[in-house]
Amino acid sequence: MTMAPMGIRLSPLGVAVFCLLGVGVIYHLYAGVLSNHLSYFRQRKKVDLRDLLAVSVEAAQLGGKEVKRVREEDSLNEKSKGETKEGAKELLTMGDLQSHRKMFNLIKNTFPEITVYSEESDNQADPVTWSRYIPDDILKLEKGREVSADSITVWIDPLDATQEYTEKLVKYVTTMVCVALEGKPVIGVIHQPFTGFTAWAMVGQGTNMASRSDYNVNPPKVIVSRSHSGEVTNFLHTAFGNSTTIIPAGGAGYKVLSLLKMHSGQPEPIDEADVYVHITYIKKWDICAGAALLNALGGHMTTLKGENIDYSGTPVNKGGLVASVDVDHKAILEKLPNWDPSKH
Numbered sequence: 001m002t003m004a005p006m007g008i009r010l011s012p013l014g015v016a017v018f019c020l021l022g023v024g025v026i027y028h029l030y031a032g033v034l035s036n037h038l039s040y041f042r043q044r045k046k047v048d049l050r051d052l053l054a055v056s057v058e059a060a061q062l063g064g065k066e067v068k069r070v071r072e073e074d075s076l077n078e079k080s081k082g083e084t085k086e087g088a089k090e091l092l093t094m095g096d097l098q099s100h101r102k103m104f105n106l107i108k109n110t111f112p113e114i115t116v117y118s119e120e121s122d123n124q125a126d127p128v129t130w131s132r133y134i135p136d137d138i139l140k141l142e143k144g145r146e147v148s149a150d151s152i153t154v155w156i157d158p159l160d161a162t163q164e165y166t167e168k169l170v171k172y173v174t175t176m177v178c179v180a181l182e183g184k185p186v187i188g189v190i191h192q193p194f195t196g197f198t199a200w201a202m203v204g205q206g207t208n209m210a211s212r213s214d215y216n217v218n219p220p221k222v223i224v225s226r227s228h229s230g231e232v233t234n235f236l237h238t239a240f241g242n243s244t245t246i247i248p249a250g251g252a253g254y255k256v257l258s259l260l261k262m263h264s265g266q267p268e269p270i271d272e273a274d275v276y277v278h279i280t281y282i283k284k285w286d287i288c289a290g291a292a293l294l295n296a297l298g299g300h301m302t303t304l305k306g307e308n309i310d311y312s313g314t315p316v317n318k319g320g321l322v323a324s325v326d327v328d329h330k331a332i333l334e335k336l337p338n339w340d341p342s343k344h
Contacts, residue, residue, distance in 0.1 A: 188292025
């Protein structure tokens, strides 16, 4: 006699429990793998600030070589890229572009995870890489201060004072790199291509610059932009009196250096000012490096209202600026007349 095969009935509840157990096992297996990958990714995105300072110095100097070469070859090929809010032409030269390509690509090739903003934009890649050289004075700084790459914003100005560059007023010309951490400037580099001097600072760690032995604010010598010194003259005479000395100059980097003690090897002595004032909009790549240098020396760079400037996000600082070191910054601010940069 032949027995018919018997059917097997599966409990729906048992199937559900079995599936849930399977999903749980797979989840735990993949969660462990994913956790390890995320941990590795986070570790890769850490940046050592001393290394970043060394790269910033090398970038500014490399860009400076391009700026100097183009000027000496007289191959500027200048053109206008628009106008400032005040109506002054914004010029672009091959010096700006070639410097940008070196500076931007050196930083991005070395630290691809960090955000870099430049005054210029160009899609031409350059395989330039960091030499791994760290200058002796920077080598003495603390190593191992690592920060998250996504907390860093780098601002570069491949050629500050382009107008003066075209006029061969090269003493005003600088290349600049600034590193902001959570919007606060912590590394500043200002390089003079035509003297070869590089000023640098890491806030809280060290700098190769120093403030001068004396400043005078009764009244102060104030350095301002030569491109629109008319309005600012009236502003400063209202603040400090008609005997105030006003120094028109090109380049925000140069203006910050004018507040500091400069080395004696300058072929042409730079102006010496007590305060730097700007009463209209200004871009962050123009001022961030100077802010870091001043902060490292206990100085200040604020808006006209005394507010700290956030060096993250949009590139425009709409509050004007006042910069000083080793003087009563608050007292200077209190003398300034009411002024709205957006209306000028």
